Amino acid sequence: MSILAIGLSHRTAPVALLERVSVSGDALLKLLRDVQRASCVAETMVLSTCNRVEVYAVVDRFHAVVNEVSELLSVHSGVPVEQLAPHLYVHYEDRAVEHLFSAGAGLDSMVVGEGQILGQIRQALKLAQDQGTMGPTLNELVQQALRVGKRSHAETGIDRAGASLVSVGLTLAERVLGPIRDRRALVVGAGSMSALSAATLQRAGVTDIVVVNRTHERAVRLAQTVGGRAAEFGDLTAELAQADLVVSCTGATDLVITADMVTPREMFLLDLALPRDVDPAVRRLPGVTLVDLESMQEGAAEAGADDGGRLEAISEVRGIVADEVRAYLSAERAARVTPTVVALRSKAADVVETELGRLAGRVPEIEGRIRDEVAQTVRRVVDKLLHEPTVRVKQLAESPAGDHYAEALRELFNLDPKVPDAVRRTETIDMEVDR
Template sequence: MSVLVVGMSHRTAPVALLERVSVSGDALTKLLHDVEQNACVAEAMIVSTCNRVEVYAVVDRFHAVVSEVSALLSVHSGVPMEQLAPHLYVHYEDRAVEHLFSVAAGLDSMVIGEGQILGQVRQALRLAQEQGTLGATLNELVQQALRVGKRSHAETGIDRAGASLVGVGLRLAERALGPLQGRRALVVGAGSMSSLSAATLRREGVTDIVVVNRTHERALRLAETVGGRAAEFGELAAELAGADLVISCTGATDVVITAGMVTPRTMFLLDLALPHDVDPAVRRLPGVTLADLESMQNGEIAGVDDGGRAEAVAAVRGIVSEEVAAYLSAERAARVTPTVVALRSKAAGVVEAELGRLVSRVPEIEGRLRDEVAQTVRRVVDKLLHEPTVRVKQLAESPAGDHYAEALRELFNLDPKVPDAVRRVETIDMEVDR
């Protein structure tokens, strides 16, 4: 079984296409189960954010699953395969591990080093766990990816060299409005991105913050955390009229802010939603500046990030390379475990059978003498097996490690899938990893 990634991101697809392919809520859960129901898929997880949609799967067939996952993305999004396929990428085995570690470390983000991706990967992991589509392989891989992401932020300046999309958006707002202190800000939505936006505004010295959300109670809770006030969703147009800076990120499927709701004047709107919350026609209004994921993708963020970016990126790439090598080495070593257990199980069976024959032939061997003979035979077998089993585990860590386990199976006529001992080990490992 190997890890496969099929997906698209801001690096391979325009935001307009990502909007159509992006899934959330019940649609995300449905896609997750549709992937996992494939006969060649043992485990599945989906990372779906404003910048990427990626299906991670543990598979025993490559081409069949790539075709099936691509077809499911097409069906769920309504995007014809001929339009979708050119923007998809596929990573397999070692490349899949490297890709996930790079994503978690922030190297593949629109804004290099942004920390939100860690939470998004963790959310994907939690959903797969809750839906029962996660097993030992993906669980360990994703947990390690999260550790790599944390290490990257702790040991380098990647989070300072880059910034979150919200931080970048506020730098763009300063270009349009000047200093943000004293400005009135309107936050539309009360989810995780909106909460981050409100908190960032507060840290930037913006004290006049209004929160609007369809569920007023959630707007009230968010407003309280930043010392702002909440307004009813029906008051959105009126609140827009008094706002200098607007940040919108809702889960709506249709436009929330139309051009007719915005009064032409000096004003900045940041649309972080996928699909769009703000009608792109707002850009044509005199004095109004609109930044969204598409415009950021097309280059508006150039020159916004802090210094030290190149050095931080190089340091994180080094960490990712190191962690990928360590993970793959440990994973290859783990693959030989069933073979080693099978060998020891077979040897133990031979020992017990021979001891049984000895007792039947020489029945007068009893008590302490019988125990001494049994212990001596077991020690001899253990010593004979110690060196080859240690060596095969060491050799298994190399890229061609599977060949050594295969050779051991051939030499001793082993089938690691058959012995009860192997099945018990695999079951215990699965329970521990979960």
Template sequence: MSVLVVGLSHRTAPVALLEQVSVSGDALVKLLHDVQQDARVAEAMVVSTCNRVEVYVVVDRFHAAVNAISELLAVHSGVAMERLIGHLYVHYEDRAVEHLFSVGSGLDSMVLGEGQILGQIRSALKLAQEQGTVGSTLNELVQQTLRVGKRSHTETGIDRAGASLVGVGLTLAERTLGPIQGRRALVVGAGSMSALSAATLQRSGVTDIVIVNRTHERAVRLAQTVGGRAARFDDLAAELAEADLVISCTGATDVVVTADMVPARQMFVLDLALPHDVDPAVRRLPGVTLVDLESMQDGDIDAETDDGGRAEAVVAVREIVAQEVAAYLSAERAARVTPTVVALRSKAADVVEAELGRLASRVPSLDGRVRDEVAQTVRRVVDKLLHEPTVRVKQLAESPAGDHYAEALRELFNLDPKVPDAVRRVESVETETSKKEVGR
């Protein structure tokens, strides 16, 4: 079984197409289950953000799985396969691991090094766990991705080389409005991106912050964290009339801010939602500047935040990703040989027990102490004989051609590494050993 990712992002598709393919809420849950129910898929997880929609699966057949997932994305989005296929990318096995590590490190984001993607990956895993669509492979891969992302941000300047979308948006806002301190800011929405927006506004010195959300209680809670004020959703038009700077990011499927709600005067509007929260017609209003994900995609927003260390940070993060990919693949290959080692030790244990039973039946008068000593001696001899080959095969399994060594071991000893009893027996022993070590 191997990891496969099929998806599209701001690098391969226009924002308009990403809007159509993007899924959230019940639609996301349905896509997740539809993918996982495919006979070729053992595990599934979907990462859907304003910049990407990616389906991660564990499969045993590559081509059939790619076709099935592509078709599901087309069906769920309503986009014809002929139009969608040219914007999809596919990564398999080591390339899939490298891609996810790069995404988690901020190398593949619209704004270089933005850290919000780690939270989005974590949320994708949590949803998949709640829905029961992931197992050990994707769970361990994502946990490792989160660790690699944190390491990349801690050890390099990647988070300083690029700012968040909100930070870039505020940089653009100051070009229109001048200093934003003393301006009134309106945040529409109360989700994670809205919370980031409100916090960024507060850190930038904006003290007059208003939060509007359909669920008023959530608006109140967010407003309290930034020393702002909450307003009811029905008052959105009135709040827009007083705002200088508007940031909107809700989970709505329809336009939230219409052109007739926005006054024709100097105002900066940042639409970070996918699909759009703000009617594109707002851009035609005199004095109003509307920046959305599409206009950000068209511009060189990395250049807006380049502090001179961008190239060095990228090189450093790529080196970390390469190291972590190699370590992950090495450990993963070593883990593949475990069932073979389990089967070998189980078979040896069965042989020992059978021979000791035969000895007891042939020499029933054998003294109990002597019988126990013989049993311990035989087990020690077998353990010592198996120790070197099992340790060596685990070491060799970490190499790219490691599977061949496990295959040779299975052939030589006529082993079936999938025998459930053997696996359960060794897992039980390993669990007890781990408990003893923790208790020391």
């Protein structure tokens, strides 16, 4: 079984296409289940954020799964495969591991170094666990990606070099509005991104924060955390007329803020939703500035930290990712050979017990003490003969061609690494091999 990653992101697709492919809520659940039902797929997870949609899967076929997942993304988005395919990237085995680790470390984000991706990966992991599509291989990979992300933020200056989309957006807002601490801010939505937006506004010194959400109770809870107030969703137009700075990030599939809801005046709108919340037509209104994900990348680069510190931090994180990828692949290759080693030891143990049984039948007069000594001697001889080959094959398995050594053992000794006895003896035999 091998690891496959297929998807598209802000690096390969325009925002308009990402909007169409993006999935959330019930649509995300359905895509996850459909991929799991695809042929040759043993485990799967879907990572859908504001700037990427990626499917990770453990598969035993490559081309067939790539075609099926591409078709599913097409069906769920309504985008024909021939239009979608040029924007899709496919990573397999080592490259899939490296891609997820890089994403977890923030290297593949629109704003390099932002830490929000870790929360998004955790959400994708939990959803897959809850839906039963997460198995041991993918679970270990994703857990390791989360550890790589934490290590990158703990050991480097990537946090200082990067920023969240919200922070970058507020930096751009200050260029338009001047200091924002005395401005009235309106947060539309009450999800994780909206909560981050409200908290970032509060840290920036904004004291007049209003939260609007379709579910009023959630708006109330979020507003309370930042000392703001909640307004009914039906009052959105009236609240827009009073706001200087608007941050919108809902899960709506249609526009939430249209041009006829906005009063022409000095005003800054930050649209972090995918699909977008704000009608691009508001840009034509006098005095109104709209920044959305399509224009965010250029703004992120302008608002980033000094190039020297930023590049140094990115370089350090890339080093961490490279080290962690090597360690993961080495351990994973070594683990692959374990069933073969177990099967070899199991077969040898069966042969020993069979021959000792024959000896007891042929020479029943051997007294117990001598019989035990003979048995121990035979077992020690077999253990010593097998110790070096089994340790060596585990070491060799860590190389890129490691699977070939395990395959050679299986052929030479006619082994079946899946036999029940071998599985039951795994723990005991592993201890013997590591002696």
